[in-house]
Amino acid sequence: MSDAIHLLPDSVANQIAAGEVIQRPASVIKELVENSIDAGASTIEILLTDAGKTCIQVIDDGKGMSETDARLAFERHATSKIRQAADLFTLTTMGFRGEALPSIAAVAQVELRTRREEDELGTSIHIAGSKIEQQEPVACPRGANFIVKNLFYNVPARRKFLKTNQTELNNILTEIDRIVLVHPDVSFVVHHNDNELYRLPATSLRMRLMNVFGKKLSDQLLTLEVETSLAKITGYVARPESSKKKGSHQYFFVNGRYMRHPYFHRAVMEAYEQLVPAGEQVSYFIYMDVEPGSIDVNIHPTKTEIKFENEQAIWQILAAAVKESLGRHGGVPSIDFDTEGMPDIPSFEGGGSPFVEPPRVNYNPNFNPFDTVPGDDAFESSFKHDSHRQKVAYPWEEADRSSSYRRSSVDWEAAYRGLKPDDAADALAVTSETDASLFSSDESFAIKESAMNAPVSNAGNHYQFKGRFIATSVKSGLMLIDQHRAHVRVLFDRYMSQLQGRNGASQGLLFPELLQLTAAEDVMLQSLLPALLALGFDVTALGGGSWSVSAIPAGTEGLDAAALLHRMIASAIEREGAGQTGDEVHEAIALSLARSSAIVVGQSLTAAEMDELVTSLFASATPGHTPDGQPVLSVITMDELEKRF
Numbered sequence: 001m002s003d004a005i006h007l008l009p010d011s012v013a014n015q016i017a018a019g020e021v022i023q024r025p026a027s028v029i030k031e032l033v034e035n036s037i038d039a040g041a042s043t044i045e046i047l048l049t050d051a052g053k054t055c056i057q058v059i060d061d062g063k064g065m066s067e068t069d070a071r072l073a074f075e076r077h078a079t080s081k082i083r084q085a086a087d088l089f090t091l092t093t094m095g096f097r098g099e100a101l102p103s104i105a106a107v108a109q110v111e112l113r114t115r116r117e118e119d120e121l122g123t124s125i126h127i128a129g130s131k132i133e134q135q136e137p138v139a140c141p142r143g144a145n146f147i148v149k150n151l152f153y154n155v156p157a158r159r160k161f162l163k164t165n166q167t168e169l170n171n172i173l174t175e176i177d178r179i180v181l182v183h184p185d186v187s188f189v190v191h192h193n194d195n196e197l198y199r200l201p202a203t204s205l206r207m208r209l210m211n212v213f214g215k216k217l218s219d220q221l222l223t224l225e226v227e228t229s230l231a232k233i234t235g236y237v238a239r240p241e242s243s244k245k246k247g248s249h250q251y252f253f254v255n256g257r258y259m260r261h262p263y264f265h266r267a268v269m270e271a272y273e274q275l276v277p278a279g280e281q282v283s284y285f286i287y288m289d290v291e292p293g294s295i296d297v298n299i300h301p302t303k304t305e306i307k308f309e310n311e312q313a314i315w316q317i318l319a320a321a322v323k324e325s326l327g328r329h330g331g332v333p334s335i336d337f338d339t340e341g342m343p344d345i346p347s348f349e350g351g352g353s354p355f356v357e358p359p360r361v362n363y364n365p366n367f368n369p370f371d372t373v374p375g376d377d378a379f380e381s382s383f384k385h386d387s388h389r390q391k392v393a394y395p396w397e398e399a400d401r402s403s404s405y406r407r408s409s410v411d412w413e414a415a416y417r418g419l420k421p422d423d424a425a426d427a428l429a430v431t432s433e434t435d436a437s438l439f440s441s442d443e444s445f446a447i448k449e450s451a452m453n454a455p456v457s458n459a460g461n462h463y464q465f466k467g468r469f470i471a472t473s474v475k476s477g478l479m480l481i482d483q484h485r486a487h488v489r490v491l492f493d494r495y496m497s498q499l500q501g502r503n504g505a506s507q508g509l510l511f512p513e514l515l516q517l518t519a520a521e522d523v524m525l526q527s528l529l530p531a532l533l534a535l536g537f538d539v540t541a542l543g544g545g546s547w548s549v550s551a552i553p554a555g556t557e558g559l560d561a562a563a564l565l566h567r568m569i570a571s572a573i574e575r576e577g578a579g580q581t582g583d584e585v586h587e588a589i590a591l592s593l594a595r596s597s598a599i600v601v602g603q604s605l606t607a608a609e610m611d612e613l614v615t616s617l618f619a620s621a622t623p624g625h626t627p628d629g630q631p632v633l634s635v636i637t638m639d640e641l642e643k644r645f
Contacts, residue, residue, distance in 0.1 A: 021103040024162060025052025025151055026171040028108075031100040032146050033179055036060035037186065041143065042202065046176070048192040051168035053151055053159075061143040064116040070123045071135065074110075076102045104148060106130045107155050111147040113140045129154050166527045167576045173197070173520040177212060178258035181251060181285065184208035190519070197519045209236070209285060213249055214516040214545070217283070222329040224286065226321040231290045231314050233321050237268070238283040240326070243276035244563075247570035249283040255292060259306045267315045271322035286318070462610040467602035470610050477637040483605065483613065484598050485632045490616045491594035492627045495535060495553075499586050504536035505554040513561045515539070515547040521569050528572060531586050535593065537565070556597045568592045591627050 022028060029046065036044050039062025049055035065073065104110060105127040115122025124138040152159035162168060169192060176198070180188050184205045190198035200211050210218050221236040238248075252259050268284055276282060294309040308314055463471040470481040498504035517525060522545045525532075532539060536553030549561045556564065571588040599605070605613070617623045617632070624632055 021100055022107060022151075024171060025056060025168050026175045028052065028056050028104055028148055028151065029058070029172050030175045030179070031104065032056070032058040032148075033176070035100070036062055036144065037179070037183060039063050039144065041186065043187045043189075045189045046191070048169070048172065048190070050193070051165040052148075052172055053162060053165070053168065054149065056146075056148040056151070058146045059143070060145075061141070064119075064122070064143050065114045066116060066119070067123045067137075070112060070114050070125055071132075073101050073112075074105050074125070074127055074130075074132075102130065107158070108151045108153065109149040111149075113138055113145040115140050115142050117142050163576075166523065169523055170520050170573060170576055173523065177518075177520070178251070180212060181205075181208065182253045182256050182258065182287070192523075197523070205285075206236070213518050216516065217249075220283070221285075222325050224284075224321055224325045226317065226324070228317055230294075230310050231288050231317060233286060233288050233318060235286040236284065237286070237322055237325055240272055240275040240282065243272075243280040243282045245280050245567070246574065247566055248281040249285070250281065251285050252288070253286070254288040254290060254295060254306055257297060257306070258304060260304050261306070263311065263315060264318055267319040268322050271319055271326060275326070284322075288314070290314075462607065462614060464605055464610060467604060470605070470614065472614060474635065477635055477639075477641060479633055479635045481614065481617065481633045482631075483603075483610075484601050485626050485630055486613055486617045486623075487598035488591075488594045488626050489620055489623065489632055490613065491555075491597055492590055493620050495590040495593055496587070498536070499531055499534050499590060502534040504534050506536040506538060506551040507554045507557055508538075508551045509549065509561065512548045512550040514542075515549055515562045515565055517545045517547065517569070519545065520573065521545075521566075524569050524573050524576070525565075528569070528585075528589065531589060532565075532568075535590075539565075553593070553597075556593070559596055564593070564596050567596060587627065594627075 021031070025048075029052065033044060033046070036058060039060060041060035041062035043061050045057075045059040047055070047057040047059075101110075106129065109128040110126070112125045112127075113122055121137040122140040124134070124136050124140075125132065126134040152162070173190075176188070176190060180186075180198070180200055184207070185202050187202045188198055188200045190196070198212075200208065203211070206218065206221070209221070220238045220242040222239060224233065224235045224237050226233045235253075250265065252261050252264060264286075268286070269281075272282055290308070296307040461472055464483075465471055465480075468483060470483050470486075472479050472481070495504075525539070525547065526541075529539070536551065537549070538551035540548045540550065542548055549565065552559070552561050552564070568589040571592040572585045575585045575588040626632060
């Protein structure tokens, strides 16, 4: 019987390693750009074709490689970043993994051209499926030029599971954002299908943030800076008033490396507690510098999760730093007790100053507002005239006046005229039985309050309660409808119908609004243009991530068109990032538009509006729930009502 265990060929081993390191085109971009930064490049150019599926080219002006280094770089476990195991705990470079280039070469066709400053000629290497096809000297500029073609060409199953170009491009731009934000001293240029997405010159960190996310972000940022023996924390946090539900930019970096850290995220959000509405987020860009030996960056294949040795202490430092920044820069409302520069108001001292007589209050101790005098006009008896001026004489001014205020009598029995005998008897019984002997003081107050808050009838069958619920009678009992969620359900169905029929009505704007987008948002908007046109939007590209909005869907008048589109794009990017299909992305933008356009809690509705809303709701195929699964209505049955009495 033959042996069962054998060694895998290098080509197969490299493909297995590639599955851990190279997951999609964005992974290739990350590895190549990080290597360029470690090589000391000051300018990096990225050229993409078909979101990196067809071709990825990364050009840098770093120190380059010799002929031997260029060949060894594609061998497994070959690296210039570490020499021994202890070096793993003192990393100061971005990339150190020895499988990056061999993993790329195992699943793609790779061409490398590189030259060092001191060499006259560079080296050109062609590799496909881990096999070197050609190596020769070549004339090329200093640095490295990697060309990666036909990613996963020899692993059809992996290529089949790549997402759409739109999704893959969004992932690439996300990786690029994480790199450019931590290296503002490096110039970046990004092209996709001959379209320029980024041109970022070397600049300061604040300018780099503005170049990536737009100039409006600069007005929202507060400086964050603290230095302790454990960590140095710098960066920016946003003002509380700039919070939003979706589309916030939240970045943590440690020692020049992007990381995800939910624990530190809670520290930041705790500082904003009660400063931003529930469910909303704020942007932040926080950079930490710690001792390399106090963190472990190799606990996750993509190195985006990092373990800290002094995690709890840094949490407290971070939370205190954010609170201090909010307070120092006016992010938190405060009372200023500093009286410097305030005028001196002299205190009153007797001395030679004239005596000021305090005002006197006269009142009529015999005045009773419940006394009634039939036919007496309370208002005309209140006005008296003298020879010089008209003076208002109040009932409490003089106790000895002959004519005092008297309240007109009211015939309360007239309120019960016209009622049926049984109804009148019941009403009179209630008024006669409701006295202080039947209820305690707390119960009496609760009864009065519930009577004041009772719903007012707006229609024969519908009642609006607290500006939020519509109460209506049904066969099984009493139905309560959440008016906001009901309108979301109705509008969502309408917008989905418009997307399918492409017949949305538009409302032109008197003055077009300017929409400024990031590179990822700009790419997403281009893919959403047909859907937005079907809904009734009219947007025109101005270049550089700027768009002009000249029309919005009918029924959304009064809404901020730019903010509305930002929310819709953020919802679409979120769905795309979750790997959902185009139809699901259209559902996301329809839901976002419906939520923004729906009637709000507290809005008063007329009888006709309530009737139309209820009728439209039950015309829906799923009236009981919103598109995201929240309940719209609830029925209190007759049995439940009877148990309450």
